[in-house]
Amino acid sequence: MSQTTAKTTAEKRDTAPPTKSGGLRGHPWLTLLTVAVGVMMVALDGTIVAIANPAIAKDLGASLADIQWVTNGYLLALAVFLITAGKIGDRFGHRNTFLVGAVGFAASSAAIGFAGSIQLIIAFRVLQGLFGALLQPAALGLLRGAFPAERLNMAIGIWGGVIGASTAAGPIVGGLLVEHVSWESVFFINIPVGLIALALGLWILRDARSEKAAKSFDIPGIVLLSGAMFLLVWGIIKAPVWGWGDARTLAFMGGAVVAGVAFAFWQTRAAEPLIPLGLFRSVSLSAGALLMVLMAFSFFGAVFFVTFYLQNVHGMSPVDSGVHLLPMTAMMIVGSPIAGALMAKIGPRIPIVAGMLFTAAAMFGMSTLEAGSGSGVMSLWFVLMGLGLSPVMVGATEVIVGNAPLELSGVAGGLQQAAMQVGGSLGTAVLGALMAAKVDDVLPGKWAAAKLPPVSGAQYEGLKQAVQVGTAPVPKGTPAPVAQLIAGVSHDAFVSGMSLAFMVSAVVALVAAGLGLLTRRGSVDTGPGVHI
Numbered sequence: 001m002s003q004t005t006a007k008t009t010a011e012k013r014d015t016a017p018p019t020k021s022g023g024l025r026g027h028p029w030l031t032l033l034t035v036a037v038g039v040m041m042v043a044l045d046g047t048i049v050a051i052a053n054p055a056i057a058k059d060l061g062a063s064l065a066d067i068q069w070v071t072n073g074y075l076l077a078l079a080v081f082l083i084t085a086g087k088i089g090d091r092f093g094h095r096n097t098f099l100v101g102a103v104g105f106a107a108s109s110a111a112i113g114f115a116g117s118i119q120l121i122i123a124f125r126v127l128q129g130l131f132g133a134l135l136q137p138a139a140l141g142l143l144r145g146a147f148p149a150e151r152l153n154m155a156i157g158i159w160g161g162v163i164g165a166s167t168a169a170g171p172i173v174g175g176l177l178v179e180h181v182s183w184e185s186v187f188f189i190n191i192p193v194g195l196i197a198l199a200l201g202l203w204i205l206r207d208a209r210s211e212k213a214a215k216s217f218d219i220p221g222i223v224l225l226s227g228a229m230f231l232l233v234w235g236i237i238k239a240p241v242w243g244w245g246d247a248r249t250l251a252f253m254g255g256a257v258v259a260g261v262a263f264a265f266w267q268t269r270a271a272e273p274l275i276p277l278g279l280f281r282s283v284s285l286s287a288g289a290l291l292m293v294l295m296a297f298s299f300f301g302a303v304f305f306v307t308f309y310l311q312n313v314h315g316m317s318p319v320d321s322g323v324h325l326l327p328m329t330a331m332m333i334v335g336s337p338i339a340g341a342l343m344a345k346i347g348p349r350i351p352i353v354a355g356m357l358f359t360a361a362a363m364f365g366m367s368t369l370e371a372g373s374g375s376g377v378m379s380l381w382f383v384l385m386g387l388g389l390s391p392v393m394v395g396a397t398e399v400i401v402g403n404a405p406l407e408l409s410g411v412a413g414g415l416q417q418a419a420m421q422v423g424g425s426l427g428t429a430v431l432g433a434l435m436a437a438k439v440d441d442v443l444p445g446k447w448a449a450a451k452l453p454p455v456s457g458a459q460y461e462g463l464k465q466a467v468q469v470g471t472a473p474v475p476k477g478t479p480a481p482v483a484q485l486i487a488g489v490s491h492d493a494f495v496s497g498m499s500l501a502f503m504v505s506a507v508v509a510l511v512a513a514g515l516g517l518l519t520r521r522g523s524v525d526t527g528p529g530v531h532i
Contacts, residue, residue, distance in 0.1 A: 024203070025206050028147050031143065031205060031206070032143065032146070032155050035098065035143060035205075037197045038105075038194075039136060041166075042105065043167050044170050044173070045170075045190065048174035049174070049186060049187075050071070051170070053070060055183035056118070060117065066122070070121060071125075073122050073129065076233055076237075077125075077132075077133065080226050080229045081129070082418040083137075083225060083275065083418055084133075084274070085414055086413050087218075087411050088410070093207040094137075095138075095206065095207040098134070099205075100131075101133075101135035102197040105132055105135060106197075109128060109191065110187070112124045112125060112184075113185070133414075133417075136414075136417045139159070139413070140156075140159075140412070143156065144412075146206075152402055153341070154341055168330070171307075171322030175319035175322065218272055220270070221270055224259055224262050227255075228260040231253070231255040232252075232260075232422065233421070233425055235253045236425045239429050240429050275408075276408070285400055285403040285404060287519050288396045288399030291399075292419035294423065295389070295393070295423065295509075296420045296424040297505075297508055298359065298512065299427075300423070301426070301430065302501055302505040304431070305501055305502075308469045309369070309498060312471050324379075330386065334390075338390070339355070339391035343395055348520070352395040352513075353513050356392055356510070359385055359512075360388075363503070364506045365384065366502045368499070369495065370495060371491040395519065396416070400416045401413055401416060430504075434504060435501050439494065440464060442492075450485045452482070452486060452489065468497070470494040
């Protein structure tokens with residue numbers, strides 16, 4: 001057989017549809033069901049744990065810094081390991097990677113529930129983040145291998161709807177479990193879900209692996225990329241505490257740049273690079289990755305303040321605030337499959353651009369909210385935001401994964417998730433800094449205008465920190481009229497900062513809409529699965 005013929009045969013093995021069989025293994029829609037169960041566990045965990053944090057702190061006597069590490073340790077592990085985890089899936093098969101991730105995530109969740117100290121909880125949360133990183137790129141890699149190009153949008157749409165539903169359920173389920181069972185039950189709930197994912201995976205999933213996949217690991221590349229991601233995400237997390245101009249923040253950010261440049265240089269020299277830089281010759285894929293960063297910056301950064309607005313300004317319970325966010329998440333649940341079907345017909349460009357314009361309009365609308373705004377007005381903007389985000393989440397994911405060759409589908413899935421993590425962390429930190437600056441700017445004037453007793457020094461710092469999360473710091477024994485004035489001033493100052501955050505988010509969404517014009521449908525055929 002000639003070299004040309006051998007090459008053609010190998011390419012056909014990578015892209016041609018496998019022969020149909022009578023069994024259920026590899027069935028595309030059952031594959032989607034299986035990976036959805038696994039990813040549901042990770043998505044649910046993303047919001048459910050936040051509800052449990054106060055109970056954990058009270059039960060174990062943990063400090064605020066300890067509780068922050070419960071979240072930050074998980075996010076760091078997830079962000080640092082995502083792309084490497086995708087490469088593991090490309091090398092050893094996405095089925096095996098998914099199964100290890102599902103079992104490990106459930107087991108580490110159980111370990112957290114049985115842990116008797118905050119230190120062990122933090123350690124197991126880091127481990128949980130590592131297993132979560134294995135799950136998510138593997139899920140996208142399995143979908144990439146099971147569905148043909150013309151149906152991949154629909155599959156990712158349904159996958160996105162499951163993530164939206166799980167994210168929405170987190171605060172409600174978490175609130176009910178913490179209130180009526182225990183904070184440990186928030187983690188124990190992952191055990192049955194993980195076992196279901198394992199059983200379905202062993203029964204249904206067929207390995208998705210290209211024969212072109214690298215046979216070795218780029219260890220220097222993994223070290224450099226992991227170092228760059230750690231320095232970047234850690235710098236972003238600590239910047240609001242240290243200050244954006246602080247030498248420590250600049251050192252971490254500068255270190256991230258140096259490590260990133262070194263990584264890019266090494267990729268041009270490595271025999272089998274972790275991320276072949278030729279992947280980014282696809283303008284659509286590169287635009288999709290940047291679009292995911294901007295979308296996450298705008299969405300997660302802004303919505304971070306909504307929970308404070310609902311709970312601290314409007315006085316809602318965690319469960320009530322989760323219910324009030326249902327119009328947004330419901331639109332994401334319904335909109336994601338619809339967006340996938342629409343993109344299958346007309347491609348991703350128009351839905352992505354329209355979605356980001358809707359998101360920008362929702363952000364502009366939410367910047368007009370006041371301390372006394374009613375549920376009807378809030379719901380209007382939440383609905384518009386959910387409708388806007390659906391096609392962007394689905395479209396950007398398909399653009400990234402669909403434009404990558406099959407042998408790099410895991411890396412592409414890791415890139416998509418890493419872009420979302422970096423964008424969300426950056427948005428929360430940057431908008432948080434803008435919020436703090438705005439509160440610091442308007443609070444003294446509003447305080448003085450209300451003729452409240454002057455505060456200075458440490459008192460003002462405590463007041464400012466409370467107002468930044470929407471809390472009205474009313475001392476015990478304060479007369480009711482004065483307490484009302486303090487609450488009014490505090491909430492007005494918070495809303496001023498929140499409005500600025502939403503305005504910036506709207507501008508970022510408009511930039512993302514322009515970037516959406518560069519996207520197009522994945523041009524690399526996935527190789528259709530069976531029984532479609």
